[in-house]
Amino acid sequence: MLIRKSFQFRLYPTKKQKRLLQECLNECRWLYNELLSERIVAYDELEMHLSKYDQMMFLPLLKGEKPSLEGVHSQVLQNVVDRLDKAFKAFFRRCKKGEKPGFPRFRGMHRYSSFCYPQSGFSVVENELKLSKIGKIRIKLHRPIQGTIKTCTLRKNASGEWEVSFSCEVPAKPLPQKESKVGIDVGLEQFAVLSDGDTVANPRFFKKGEKQLAKAQKKLSKLEKGTKQRRKTGKAVAKIHDKIRNQRKNFCHKEAKKIVENYQYIYLEDLEVKKMMEGSYFAKNIADASWSQFCQILTYKAEEAGRQLKLVNPAYTTQMCSQCGHIEAKELKERKHNCRKCGYKASRDLNAAQNILALGLDGLGTIPRSPRL
Numbered sequence: 614m615l616i617r618k619s620f621q622f623r624l625y626p627t628k629k630q631k632r633l634l635q636e637c638l639n640e641c642r643w644l645y646n647e648l649l650s651e652r653i654v655a656y657d658e659l660e661m662h663l664s665k666y667d668q669m670m671f672l673p674l675l676k677g678e679k680p681s682l683e684g685v686h687s688q689v690l691q692n693v694v695d696r697l698d699k700a701f702k703a704f705f706r707r708c709k710k711g712e713k714p715g716f717p718r719f720r721g722m723h724r725y726s727s728f729c730y731p732q733s734g735f736s737v738v739e740n741e742l743k744l745s746k747i748g749k750i751r752i753k754l755h756r757p758i759q760g761t762i763k764t765c766t767l768r769k770n771a772s773g774e775w776e777v778s779f780s781c782e783v784p785a786k787p788l789p790q791k792e793s794k795v796g797i798d799v800g801l802e803q804f805a806v807l808s809d810g811d812t813v814a815n816p817r818f819f820k821k822g823e824k825q826l827a828k829a830q831k832k833l834s835k836l837e838k839g840t841k842q843r844r845k846t847g848k849a850v851a852k853i854h855d856k857i858r859n860q861r862k863n864f865c866h867k868e869a870k871k872i873v874e875n876y877q878y879i880y881l882e883d884l885e886v887k888k889m890m891e892g893s894y895f896a897k898n899i900a901d902a903s904w905s906q907f908c909q910i911l912t913y914k915a916e917e918a919g920r921q922l923k924l925v926n927p928a929y930t931t932q933m934c935s936q937c938g939h940i941e942a943k944e945l946k947e948r949k950h951n952c953r954k955c956g957y958k959a960s961r962d963l964n965a966a967q968n969i970l971a972l973g974l975d976g977l978g979t980i981p982r983s984p985r986l
């Protein structure tokens with residue numbers, strides 16, 4: 614079985630290459646906005662839905678109108694058509710479900726940060742990434758690329774540096790089968806509590822990073838817009854964000870790896886549902902973003918290793934007694950589970966993890982959405 618895996622690396626473009634990358638990004642953004650307006654006009658004036666194929670056919674015409682598009686690899690342009698089409702498909706899918714999604718939007722200068730070679734036009738030779746129409750850019754391969762490279766995405770990060778991400782097809786590497794089963798509860802006090810009593814502590818960078826960010830952002834907000842000082846501070850904030858993002862990713866990889874090595878059957882709460890239930894208490898903090906990433910990484914690592922991972926509905930996992938099924942509401946500040954019916958005592962999160970395990974074993978779990986990596 615083949616699975617998708619992504620590999621990211623920092624790029625070291627020369628000044629000229631940086632300019633070419635930026636120009637390519639600008640052309641793609643222009644095209645995206647142009648295609649979006651085509652769709653809007655076609656619908657408003659002719660009540661016509663333009664498809665991806667209609668828009669692909671218009672590409673040569675557009676090149677006639679805007680010759681600078683010729684400077685971009687043709688598949689990169691086709692990928693922009695594809696992206697817009699995906700945005701529309703997601704929009705219509707959510708409308709159908711009765712949700713109220715935002716209509717696909719025009720992208721401003723800082724709202725378009727990547728472009729993709731979906732098939733060809735790129736190659737990696739030793740320490741160079743060769744891109745059609747751009748040139749050979751120095752790349753630092755800090756780990757080997759595995760499998761077959763399928764797509765190559767160039768991204769400008771918040772601090773203005775360029776990165777490349779390869780999506781590769783690699784053969785799954787099943788681990789020897791085991792009998793072990795585990796339920797996992799993620800929380801604020803500990804990063805995660807396992808149903809067998811193991812815990813994963815919150816790493817120190819959670820607190821440290823949040824403090825740094827708060828401080829830098831406060832400083833930023835006091836500076837006048839458009840000044841040099843503000844631009845500088847803005848870059849510093851972006852750097853902190855990037856650093857936290859990397860630390861978070863490494864941490865999630867490490868913890869997910871341990872779990873996949875130790876357990877065959879893995880049950881987790883559906884975090885999307887949990888967030889909706891618990892509302893504002895799940896502030897957008899580092900821990901919150903980490904849980905989602907942890908769940909994604911765990912999902913794909915489990916798939917790669919031939920483990921079974923299921924998401925369970927988080928309703929009542931906190932309130933219910935894992936030993937007798939008695940349900941009693943708990944305040945958020947109550948950190949202990951103390952059952953009035955059967956006398957079972959445990960930490961709040963351990964009791965929840967045990968409930969998650971039981972729900973998973975009852976077959977009440979659902980298959981997780983495929984990970985977006």
Ligand SMILES: [Zn+2]
Binds near residue numbers: 935938939954956957
């Ligand atoms: Zn009980």
